[in-house]
Amino acid sequence: MWKRATLLIAAIFVALTLSGCLIIPTDYYTNYSRKNITENPPDKIIPGMTTRAEVLQILGEPDNTSPDEAELWYIAEKVKAWLIIGDKGSEIIRTYLLIIRFNRSGVVESKQVVALPIDKNPEYRSDPHFSKPAVVLTEDGK
Amino acid sequence: MFKTNMPSHVKITIIALCALFMLCSCASLPPVYADKDLLNFLTSGTSKEAVLLKLGEPSSSFEQGRVLTYRIGADDEKGYFLLDRQVRWENAKYSLVLVFDEKGLLTKHALVQVR
Numbered sequence: 090m091w092k093r094a095t096l097l098i099a100a101i102f103v104a105l106t107l108s109g110c111l112i113i114p115t116d117y118y119t120n121y122s123r124k125n126i127t128e129n130p131p132d133k134i135i136p137g138m139t140t141r142a143e144v145l146q147i148l149g150e151p152d153n154t155s156p157d158e159a160e161l162w163y164i165a166e167k168v169k170a171w172l173i174i175g176d177k178g179s180e181i182i183r184t185y186l187l188i189i190r191f192n193r194s195g196v197v198e199s200k201q202v203v204a205l206p207i208d209k210n211p212e213y214r215s216d217p218h219f220s221k222p223a224v225v226l227t228e229d230g231k
Numbered sequence: 232m233f234k235t236n237m238p239s240h241v242k243i244t245i246i247a248l249c250a251l252f253m254l255c256s257c258a259s260l261p262p263v264y265a266d267k268d269l270l271n272f273l274t275s276g277t278s279k280e281a282v283l284l285k286l287g288e289p290s291s292s293f294e295q296g297r298v299l300t301y302r303i304g305a306d307d308e309k310g311y312f313l314l315d316r317q318v319r320w321e322n323a324k325y326s327l328v329l330v331f332d333e334k335g336l337l338t339k340h341a342l343v344q345v346r
Binding site for chain 2: 120121124147195220
């Protein structure tokens with residue numbers, strides 16, 4: 090059973106190589122990506138304890154922010170493989186999205202890293218994030 | 232095709248002026264000033280006004296301006312330089328994070344290495 094499987098895999102590898110198709114595994118950040126985000130959420134950020142200001146001091150400016158600052162997004166892109174077909178090559182890039190959610194007090198509620206599908210990249214915002222001024226209500230609440 | 236009876240010396244003058252304007256626009260691109268002491272003024276108690284006057288508009292602002300961030304590039308020999316916010320982090324090496332108190336005085340700051 091295992092012998093047949095090994096032979097099959099070897100045959101596929103030889104066939105791909107002979108056909109000029111080669112996949113070389115790699116693991117490095119793209120030239121334009123930030124490099125302080127990995128596949129795992131950072132240990133220093135502790136839900137229920139770490140504040141928004143502390144998160145910013147640990148990870149720096151996020152790549153995206155929800156308008157109410159309840160979510161900060163940190164995005165990193167890694168080249169996971171080189172795909173070579175004949176005389177043409179391309180990079181297979183995987184995007185990692187670290188989402189940090191905060192409660193109303195500005196304390197971390199959850200942290201999560203999402204590996205996005207190869208063909209689906211997050212929408213980058215081109216405008217800088219500036220927090221909106223606090224809504225000022227009149228005395229009668231209007 | 233558009234044709235004109237414009238004399239050749241006028242055409243040459245127009246082309247020369249266009250080339251001159253293009254060179255002028257290239258020359259007017261702002262240079263990047265690197266400074267090893269760019270961030271030395273940041274100490275506890277530095278006012279937000281002093282920060283804005285020295286570093287200019289931040290790349291982002293959080294919690295109604297209590298936290299400001301700047302994108303910083305670094306040259307090993309010349310020092311730090313400020314970068315505009317861009318979608319990607321190509322030239323930035325650090326994210327400078329400044330936390331102010333309710334009086335607008337600096338309480339904490341961190342130079343986070345992002346690349």
